[in-house]
Amino acid sequence: MQLPNEVEALIVGAGPIGIACAISARRRGIEPLLIDAGPLAHSIVRYPVGMTFFTTPERLEIGDHPLTCSGAKATREEALKYYRGVVRTEGLAFRTGVGLTDISRVDGQLVASVSTSHGAATIRAGRIVLATGYFDHANRLEVPGESLPHVSHWFVEPHTLAGLDVVVVGGKNSAVESALQAWRAGARVTLVHRGETLGSSVKYWLRPDLENRIRAGEIGARFGATVTAITPEAVEIVHAGGPESLPADRVFPLIGYHPDFALLERIGIALEPGTGRAVVDPDTLESSVPGVHLAGSVATGRKISEVFIENGRLDGEKIFGDARSRAQAEARYASSLRPKGE
Ligand SMILES: Cc1cc2nc3c(=O)[nH]c(=O)nc-3n(C[C@H](O)[C@H](O)[C@H](O)COP(=O)(O)OP(=O)(O)OC[C@H]3O[C@@H](n4cnc5c(N)ncnc54)[C@H](O)[C@@H]3O)c2cc1C
Numbered sequence: 001m002q003l004p005n006e007v008e009a010l011i012v013g014a015g016p017i018g019i020a021c022a023i024s025a026r027r028r029g030i031e032p033l034l035i036d037a038g039p040l041a042h043s044i045v046r047y048p049v050g051m052t053f054f055t056t057p058e059r060l061e062i063g064d065h066p067l068t069c070s071g072a073k074a075t076r077e078e079a080l081k082y083y084r085g086v087v088r089t090e091g092l093a094f095r096t097g098v099g100l101t102d103i104s105r106v107d108g109q110l111v112a113s114v115s116t117s118h119g120a121a122t123i124r125a126g127r128i129v130l131a132t133g134y135f136d137h138a139n140r141l142e143v144p145g146e147s148l149p150h151v152s153h154w155f156v157e158p159h160t161l162a163g164l165d166v167v168v169v170g171g172k173n174s175a176v177e178s179a180l181q182a183w184r185a186g187a188r189v190t191l192v193h194r195g196e197t198l199g200s201s202v203k204y205w206l207r208p209d210l211e212n213r214i215r216a217g218e219i220g221a222r223f224g225a226t227v228t229a230i231t232p233e234a235v236e237i238v239h240a241g242g243p244e245s246l247p248a249d250r251v252f253p254l255i256g257y258h259p260d261f262a263l264l265e266r267i268g269i270a271l272e273p274g275t276g277r278a279v280v281d282p283d284t285l286e287s288s289v290p291g292v293h294l295a296g297s298v299a300t301g302r303k304i305s306e307v308f309i310e311n312g313r314l315d316g317e318k319i320f321g322d323a324r325s326r327a328q329a330e331a332r333y334a335s336s337l338r339p340k341g342e
Pocket of ligand 1: 012013014017035036038039040042043044047048051052053054055098099100101131133134135136260263295296297298307310
């Protein structure tokens with residue numbers, strides 16, 4: 001589908017926060033265009049199939065639309081349906097498969113350069129909101145063999161792993177959940193973690209599950225272990241007991257993600273040294289590039305665990321609203337979180 005030459009507001013990234021920003025703009029009479037390099041809610045698409053959110057459903061809601069789910073917490077599939085439904089109900093204009101590659105200024109106006117399957121294009125925009133998250137850019141082990149085809153930094157579909165030797169690297173939620181899912185799908189799984197114990201933020205229902213599987217010898221575990229290389233057949237590690245070679249048909253280094261620092265720097269957005277956190281006006285989330293705002297998890301630099309859907313979903317109100325509308329939205333969300341009768 002043809003892209004417009006010019007829009008009032010361009011929202012880059014159609015994750016939960018980008019969608020919420022588009023709603024905030026539209027409710028103020030500003031017609032936004034949402035673009036995403038992948039499909040709608042691409043990050044959630046790449047969660048493990050069937051994954052349950054840690055956050056309770058009302059904290060994942062945007063635009064005052066209720067998220068109903070069959071259990072106490074929403075699954076990946078329920079969240080995908082929900083955000084898709086919100087986009088439809090709000091009548092938001094969106095284009096998928098359109099990736100932002102740069103932003104320049106021509107005759108005083110912002111111009112976004114984008115890539116699509118039909119080639120490169122430009123879109124002039126009154127304002128641009130970057131809500132590009134961090135999930136496209138995986139932290140790497142930086143060891144030989146990490147780019148081999150059987151190595152993936154995203155874990156989506158466990159079924160394909162039945163009967164295979166699988167090594168998962170990491171000690172937080174993604175690694176723990178993936179190790180359990182791969183084992184339940186019939187893989188022989190070893191978890192390799194450089195720490196001596198699992199991360200403290202591991203979901204309370206996953207931790208005992210994994211620990212019991214390790215105790216029963218059903219899932220292998222190597223703590224205090226460092227990966228030194230990946231070969232087509234094995235993962236080479238070193239731990240207190242010396243070097244070890246773990247057979248591996250599939251390898252999942254799941255050791256975190258980071259925003260697209262190269263894109264932010266290309267655009268000219270000032271980042272704090274060390275943390276990589278974008279320098280923004282706290283009231284409007286405008287970056288050091290006038291007219292370019294940052295919303296959601298893209299602004300957090302390397303501290304990706306600081307922004308969730310829950311605390312990023314009002315960013316659109318900061319960008320397109322005013323202090324009063326922000327306060328109203330905060331109060332509305334706060335009351336929706338209180339049990340009825342209080
Ligand atoms: C496995 C897992 C479980 C999680 N569980 C929870 C939870 O329980 N509760 C919670 O609140 N949070 C959870 N999170 C974190 C949550 O996913 C993020 O906080 C949330 O997705 C951030 O929303 P966002 O809109 O800022 O970014 P994202 O959802 O990451 O959306 C960014 C979008 O931008 C697009 N994009 C990136 N670069 C470009 C570009 N150059 N051009 C165009 N589009 C681009 C991407 O394709 C993507 O669709 C979890 C994360 C993971 C990985």
